[in-house]
Amino acid sequence: MRTLTSNGLYEDGVLIQEVKHGKVKCYYNLHKKVFSVVSIQGENYGRVVYHADQVFLNNCRFVVSEAGRQRVIREQRKNVHAFVRGTLSTPQDCKIQVSYNPYKTNSFYIKETGENINQCQSAHLIDKQVFVNV
Numbered sequence: 781m782r783t784l785t786s787n788g789l790y791e792d793g794v795l796i797q798e799v800k801h802g803k804v805k806c807y808y809n810l811h812k813k814v815f816s817v818v819s820i821q822g823e824n825y826g827r828v829v830y831h832a833d834q835v836f837l838n839n840c841r842f843v844v845s846e847a848g849r850q851r852v853i854r855e856q857r858k859n860v861h862a863f864v865r866g867t868l869s870t871p872q873d874c875k876i877q878v879s880y881n882p883y884k885t886n887s888f889y890i891k892e893t894g895e896n897i898n899q900c901q902s903a904h905l906i907d908k909q910v911f912v913n914v
Contacts, residue, residue, distance in 0.1 A: 784817060784832035786868040799868060801829050806837070807863040808908050815905050820865065834906040837866030841899045842888035844880070852882045862888070864903055864910060872902040874911035 783790045789797040801819040809816040809831065817830040841864075848861020862880050877891040878900075887896045888910075900912040 781834065782814070782832040783871075784815075784830050784835045784868065785870055786836075787870065789830055789832065797830075802867050803865075804829070804837070804868060805843070805863045805865040806835050806905055807860050808905075810858060818863075834904065836869045836871050837864060837903045837905070838869035838872075838901065839899075840864055840866035840901075840903045840912070842878070842880075842897060844882075844887055846886060849882045849886060864905065866903060869902060872904060872913060874902055874904040874913050876912050876914065878903075878910040878912050 781792060786799060788795045788799050801822065801824065803821045805818045805820055806815050812831055814831045814833055815835050816828045817832060817835060819825055819827055819829045843863055843865055845861040848859055852859060852861065878888050878897055879891045880888045887898065889896050900914050902913045904911045
């Protein structure tokens with residue numbers, strides 16, 4: 781399992797790569813079945829810089845492109861238009877599950893209550909799921 785934190789990229793607990801990118805956006809990659817991590821600062825701005833099974837973030841914002849969402853609804857075909865933006869962090873214990881479904885709503889929501897969520901203190905992305913602390 782590949783884990784991405786502010787300390788580095790680990791595979792099965794062993795450091796395999798030091799991390800140079802702090803601010804990122806993450807989305808679940810349906811083809812690779814892992815999270816793609818895109819740098820949003822520096823020389824690699826806009827590029828996928830890591831792939832990981834789990835990612836830890838702080839100071840998160842949940843972003844949905846409405847134009848991308850409308851294209852999904854119109855074409856009935858998935859595309860990358862929603863992601864979690866934040867700063868790579870050390871592992872956090874996040875318990876509140878967050879979800880997103882473009883056919884139901886235009887934002888991420890707390891799965892248990894259905895309440896919309898736009899930001900959170902920390903997030904743990906794992907197994908196609910997002911868990912947060914608000």
